[in-house]
Amino acid sequence: MSSATFRVWRGDGGEGALVDYEVEVNEGEVVLDVLHRLQATQAPDLAVRWNCKAGKCGSCSMEINGRPRLSCMTRMSVFAPGEVVTVTPMRTFPVLRDLVCDVSRNYAKAREIPSFTPDPALGPGEMRMRQEDVARPQEFRKCIECFLCNNVCHVTRDHEENKEHFSGPRYLMRVAELETHPADTADRRMIAQDEFGLGYCNITKCCTEVCPENIRITDNALIPLKERVADRRYDPLVWLGERIGLRPGLRRDTPIVPNTRRTPR
Structure with a gap:
């Protein structure tokens, strides 16, 4: 077991700041594991969006050391020993709170x-x-x-x-x-x-x-x-x-119906 410094953005859409935490890290863990430990031990009010933890739901998107990534698929082993791991919300979307964005x-x-x-x-x-x-x-x-x-x-x-x-x-x-x-x-x-x-x-x-x-x-x-x-x-x-109607498969008389069945997760 070792430890790492996590620099996590805390705040809402109005204002916020980066806060440093020293967190335990176990072999084989991913960034989302460490964020869950941070919630359990030091920052119970930290907002993190996630669901499957298997890289298939797309919920845990964030920016890790400036690169957009899935936190559940980013292993801690990719960082150099002693490297500060900076975790921030996606920059393009409005921030609701901490690491959660309005998509x-x-x-x-x-x-x-x-x-x-x-x-x-x-x-x-x-x-x-x-x-x-x-x-x-x-x-x-x-x-x-x-x-x-x-x-x-x-x-x-x-x-x-x-x-x-x-x-x-x-x-x-x-x-x-x-x-x-x-x-x-x-x-x-x-x-x-x-x-x-x-x-x-x-x-x-x-x-x-x-x-x-x-x-x-x-x-x-x-x-x-x-x-x-x-x-x-x-x-x-x-x-x-x-x-003159030569394009195969195109029917100009077919109505184009907007997709109204899509609902957010």
Whole structure:
């Protein structure tokens, strides 16, 4: 058994400060283990959001030594002996208290995305897909909604004025997931550009770097979505083909229904 200095941000949305604690650390523990011990021994009023402690719920997102991470997946062994472990809330979202942020804006953005729209001509049991057709959207379904990608994205992190116009990598990836789904018939390309702020993204790949599920957000979602938008807006042959109904699977008469079923955890 050893000890470590934890520098933890304490406060609420109005004001706060970093407070140092000396906490016991056991072999094999993660940062969340130490925060729980800190709650049990020194700071019972410390607010920490967590749920599964298995890296699958995305609840324990925070910034550890300046890097957005899941505290349940960050082992204490990654820090050098004697290194101070600084734990702060995600910087991009409003702080409710201590390490807990208000991420409700993300769920509001989720409800704005037109939901999955199958071909209305197909009846129950008639939809057919091949595994190779679903490989791309299947990768995006691994998202645990930790919102680390939205937190680290400099478009909103460093530019407050963009927050209302930019949905962030997580929900642009959701648009890409639906756009690449072989059984979906809605066209969300212009919505992604005009309403969700796809044009703000300059593909720095910071979202990909912090994804705990190793989803290639930039390469497999954002860049292909940008290419689809460019084709739709600037390619005259694509524009002409759509006007005369040559794009397979696209039904212009299919209504786009907002997704109202999404509720926060």
